[in-house]
Amino acid sequence: MDNEPILLDSVRMARFVARGSLRLDAVVPADLNAEALTVLAQEVPPVPYGTPLARAYAPDSFPARLLAVPQVAGALRSLVGPGPLVDHHAVHVREPRGGDAQPLHADAIIDVRPDAFDVQLMYYPQEVTLEMGGTLSVPGSHLRRTNETDTGRYQNLRGQDRLVCPAGTVVFVHHGLWHGGRRNDSDTTRYMFKIRFNPTVRQRLLWDTSDLHDPRVRAELDVHFPWYEQATGRLERYNRALLWRELTGDPDFDLDHWVTRVSNRPQEATA
């Protein structure tokens, strides 16, 4: 039973919908992290775009064993369901005292799918200190659709997150999240392994829904992030409510009447 996937609960799903990311600290065991430093230094052979996960990695390979970690397997299943495709993967290396910070970006082009999303797994095999230039991300930016580095001129945003984490941390991000690797000002090479997954099933109620009506779910969905102006944050809450409707199948879910108001288009003519 120990290796069973550990699904997310509704509170954590709602947190993902609001923030656009989910962080699992130190879930990967130390022996796998040690192996990763060797494996990632040699690159991981590419897989063709859209390879079914079941065929992408040999069962005894490093990526397969990483994805079998119960918290990782459970989060992936909760977010994209069974049988996802591996869109692509990449090893991201930040050289010691080398290079520049990446511009803030969302990976790929504007992706306006309202009822589906890809997730990207980001795995950090070693402890990441502030100096090592952990991935910068902007909580709650994923539903503000942008094209690649359109956001590159923003240097710092209030409430941004610079990842500092223990070894073996995995972060799942929504495909739209604004992020960028920071400059590595330390003497240590920093590795990150990223895999993008495409769902193959409808992303609806795929997690442990036993707490679906817990009041903390709504509180998570209604959270405010510091980079929003009071009024612009309304758009994010509107988009979150739309996504939560899709994920749960509840056509009436709303936050402060935003979706209800905007979708009100009466068809009945006056007598």
Ligand SMILES: O=C(O)CCC(=O)C(=O)O
């Ligand atoms: O190196 C990092 O921390 C992030 C890199 C990344 O996500 C990217 O290049 O898109």
